[in-house]
Amino acid sequence: MLLGFEDPWVCTVYILCIASTLLCVVYGLVNWNKGEETVQPEDVQWAKEEKEEVEETL
Amino acid sequence: MDLFSIIIVLVYLLATGYLGYQGYRQTKTAADYLVAGRSAHPVVMALSYGATFISTSAIVGFGGVAASFGMGLLWLTFLNIFVGIFIAFVVFGNPTRRMGHHLDAHTFPELMGKRYNSKFLHVFSALIIFFFMPLYATAVIIGGAEFIAPIFRVSYDTGLYLFALIVAAYVIAGGLKGVMLTDALQGAIMLVGMVILFITTYSMLGGIVPAHEALSAMKDLVPKGLQAIGHRGWTAMPEFGWSAAGAPMPDALRHNLWWVMVTTIVMGVGIGVLAQPQLIVRFMTVKSKQALNRAVIMGGIFIFFMTGVAFIVGALSNVYFAQREKIECRIVAENVLMDPGADGKAKLTLVPENAADEVKARAKPFVSYRLSGDEERQPLSYVMQTPGTVITRGVDGAPDILEPHLVAVARSVTLGTPLGGNSDTIIPTYVKAALPHWFAVVFLLTLLSAAMSTLSSQFHTIGTAVGRDVFEEVTHKRHTEKSILVTRFGICIGLLAAVIAGKVIRGNIIALATAIFMGLCAASFLPAFVGGLFWRRMNKAAAVSSMVVGFVSSTFWLAFVNGKTAAGLGLCKFIFGKDHIVPPTWSVTWTVVDPLIVALPLSILAAVVVALITKPMDKTYVDWCYGGPPPKAE
Numbered sequence: 001m002l003l004g005f006e007d008p009w010v011c012t013v014y015i016l017c018i019a020s021t022l023l024c025v026v027y028g029l030v031n032w033n034k035g036e037e038t039v040q041p042e043d044v045q046w047a048k049e050e051k052e053e054v055e056e057t058l
Numbered sequence: 059m060d061l062f063s064i065i066i067v068l069v070y071l072l073a074t075g076y077l078g079y080q081g082y083r084q085t086k087t088a089a090d091y092l093v094a095g096r097s098a099h100p101v102v103m104a105l106s107y108g109a110t111f112i113s114t115s116a117i118v119g120f121g122g123v124a125a126s127f128g129m130g131l132l133w134l135t136f137l138n139i140f141v142g143i144f145i146a147f148v149v150f151g152n153p154t155r156r157m158g159h160h161l162d163a164h165t166f167p168e169l170m171g172k173r174y175n176s177k178f179l180h181v182f183s184a185l186i187i188f189f190f191m192p193l194y195a196t197a198v199i200i201g202g203a204e205f206i207a208p209i210f211r212v213s214y215d216t217g218l219y220l221f222a223l224i225v226a227a228y229v230i231a232g233g234l235k236g237v238m239l240t241d242a243l244q245g246a247i248m249l250v251g252m253v254i255l256f257i258t259t260y261s262m263l264g265g266i267v268p269a270h271e272a273l274s275a276m277k278d279l280v281p282k283g284l285q286a287i288g289h290r291g292w293t294a295m296p297e298f299g300w301s302a303a304g305a306p307m308p309d310a311l312r313h314n315l316w317w318v319m320v321t322t323i324v325m326g327v328g329i330g331v332l333a334q335p336q337l338i339v340r341f342m343t344v345k346s347k348q349a350l351n352r353a354v355i356m357g358g359i360f361i362f363f364m365t366g367v368a369f370i371v372g373a374l375s376n377v378y379f380a381q382r383e384k385i386e387c388r389i390v391a392e393n394v395l396m397d398p399g400a401d402g403k404a405k406l407t408l409v410p411e412n413a414a415d416e417v418k419a420r421a422k423p424f425v426s427y428r429l430s431g432d433e434e435r436q437p438l439s440y441v442m443q444t445p446g447t448v449i450t451r452g453v454d455g456a457p458d459i460l461e462p463h464l465v466a467v468a469r470s471v472t473l474g475t476p477l478g479g480n481s482d483t484i485i486p487t488y489v490k491a492a493l494p495h496w497f498a499v500v501f502l503l504t505l506l507s508a509a510m511s512t513l514s515s516q517f518h519t520i521g522t523a524v525g526r527d528v529f530e531e532v533t534h535k536r537h538t539e540k541s542i543l544v545t546r547f548g549i550c551i552g553l554l555a556a557v558i559a560g561k562v563i564r565g566n567i568i569a570l571a572t573a574i575f576m577g578l579c580a581a582s583f584l585p586a587f588v589g590g591l592f593w594r595r596m597n598k599a600a601a602v603s604s605m606v607v608g609f610v611s612s613t614f615w616l617a618f619v620n621g622k623t624a625a626g627l628g629l630c631k632f633i634f635g636k637d638h639i640v641p642p643t644w645s646v647t648w649t650v651v652d653p654l655i656v657a658l659p660l661s662i663l664a665a666v667v668v669a670l671i672t673k674p675m676d677k678t679y680v681d682w683c684y685g686g687p688p689p690k691a692e
Binding site: 044051 | 089092093095129152158165267269290342343346350351354355526
């Protein structure tokens with residue numbers, strides 16, 4: 001009984017949950033400085049409209 | 059509820075309100091960061107996304123399901139982290155943001171409408187959201203009410219109305235604007251609450267491995283009703299298989315639990331999260347791929363501590379309830395009889411003195427008690443009385459001690475529930491019984507936070523679906539007083555529908571309602587959404603076919619094939635006079651297969667086949683969708 005679980009499928013998924021969390025952490029650290037993009041005029045235009053037309057409605 | 063608890067809750071509400079006000083005044087919603095060309099801190103972004111993603115439904119509803127079904131539910135946590143965070147952020151996030159900004163789409167239906175140049179898709183997807191998202195909101199609201207009721211020692215209905223009032227106040231105070239710091243504060247509170255729950259539960263049960271071993275050793279205590287559908291213990295997956303056509307009862311039911319757990323709970327929610335309109339829109343408020351890369355870290359950790367902890371603690375609560383629970387109380391009566399009805403499935407009612415002998419014969423004994431500190435006017439509590447029940451009467455004014463020695467789901471059986479119990483009450487009961495009172499208050503804040511952040515994005519989406527996507531699209535008028543009114547009216551209707559549904563459909567419903575909505579979203583939206591982002595050949599006809607096929611096959615399966623939902627809706631009974639239409643010559647396992655398993659493949663097939671046999675969309679238009687210049691007006 002690894003880790004006290006009766007069924008290897010449950011043991012596997014317990015480990016997979018921790019492993020996938022670690023995957024997120026490692027991926028984020030490795031790519032910390034990648035993917036920087038300059039803000040385009042259309043991005044700002046979108047954000048302004050979101051503010052005026054959607055958020056102000058609520 | 060003592061003064062201390064009330065003060066803590068008030069401080070929390072004031073802090074949330076203050077942050078909301080600050081955010082409103084200093085304009086710090088996600089859109090504001092983007093207007094300023096900046097990015098919210100990755101931790102703030104991840105907490106805010108996570109708080110939107112995770113609600114009382116996941117913690118209370120699915121945690122309770124884990125208490126009944128066991129740790130196999132962790133497959134959903136795995137999908138939540140790997141699909142709901144990693145795949146969603148790394149694969150879907152940036153293309154969604156770029157396409158949304160380029161096409162100037164602000165809602166999911168608008169994104170669909172513009173990508174495929176289709177008014178029908180815009181309005182149809184908005185209508186699906188408007189009519190079905192309140193079901194998910196219901197699940198979140200029930201999750202809050204189920205916790206408020208035992209903590210405040212009020213009835214469920216009072217808890218429901220109290221919670222609805224808090225939600226309404228939050229909405230009126232501008233809670234739907236999505237102020238990043240408010241969401242992040244709520245996410246942070248959730249994280250703290252769940253980390254404490256995780257550590258205290260494992261340490262109370264002697265550590266990680268001893269706790270699991272104790273739970274594994276309890277497999278013989280699985281209630282017979284659950285054993286009959288394939289439950290093999292709380293640290294094992296249910297029995298897998300497919301019952302042969304015409305197999306005799308009750309053997310034919312042996313594989314039901316596996317199909318419910320894996321197809322409805324794990325896949326319905328695990329895959330459905332990719333097609334959640336309120337989460338998809340979140341990606342549009344991000345500044346760059348870098349912001350998403352950075353937010354993945356906190357996102358993964360956050361989800362682990364939300365659903366992972368809820369499911370682990372939910373399952374482990376069985377060890378506490380069966381071996382350790384001691385209720386300090388005043389025993390009012392023993393052998394109080396409750397009647398489960400002639401078929402044994404009705405809601406339990408008290409058996410009167412003059413009841414017929416057959417009613418008394420089928421009735422089950424309960425112990426009624428009052429918790430120490432409860433007043434006479436408060437309703438009595440009941441717990442099932444079995445040969446294992448131990449009662450130690452207090453002497454010299456000391457309280458009585460009641461040791462029920464029941465597993466979690468049996469512990470949830472009380473007046474008003476069926477004999478199968480109500481798994482939605484297990485986590486609240488566990489937190490109240492097993493953990494210190496101060497933690498119950500912290501956990502109440504955790505749940506309030508979880509509910510508020512998710513509900514605000516749900517009602518935001520419901521409101522914009524009817525106001526912006528349906529009304530404005532049909533009337534061709536943008537941002538008018540009327541459309542604002544329609545949006546607000548839509549939010550009121552959504553809230554009202556969710557509260558009414560919360561009153562009517564209480565009991566083992568949180569996880570099911572969430573899974574139904576998410577499964578429906580996956581089957582209806584996922585192929586059109588993914589195809590729209592990544593496949594230039596995907597055209598309007600394919601998207602329409604996929605959405606219609608996915609929606610129709612899902613709702614058909616829900617209403618006529620899936621035994622539980624079809625019986626609940628009653629439409630099948632009304633038309634055909636039976637609970638579902640699966641013929642007796644077919645395997646009964648069909649009745650527990652989730653709609654997603656049939657509807658999503660059909661929806662994908664429709665998308666691919668129609669896209670390949672119909673004319674591609676105009677190249678200039680598709681180029682525009684993928685970042686090119688806008689097509690010239692004809």
